[in-house]
Amino acid sequence: MKEAFSNLKIIFGIDLILFFFCISGIVQISEKAKLPFGISQSDNQLFITSAQNNRYNFLNNSELIAVDGLRVTSTESVELIQI
Known part of the structure; x- marks a missing residue:
């Protein structure tokens, strides 16, 4: 049971890293060239x-x-x- 909980922590950590990586991409998209x-x-x-x-x-x-x-x-x- 402890091994399954440990694996769940690792998967959650990886998901969290991927989530923040995706959020940073959304911020970059909104920073496109601002032309008049x-x-x-x-x-x-x-x-x-x-x-x-x-x-x-x-x-x-x-x-x-x-x-x-x-x-x-x-x-x-x-x-x-x-x-």
């Missing part, structure tokens, strides 16, 4: 859909070619840019 506009994709082109702030002079339906000098071709590539 919305993006839509058509073929291999990205377009600005909703410019939220006119401070940067982005126009709606403008093509997005690069961010900080890095060429972007998909929404995923924009999300991976470290700002």
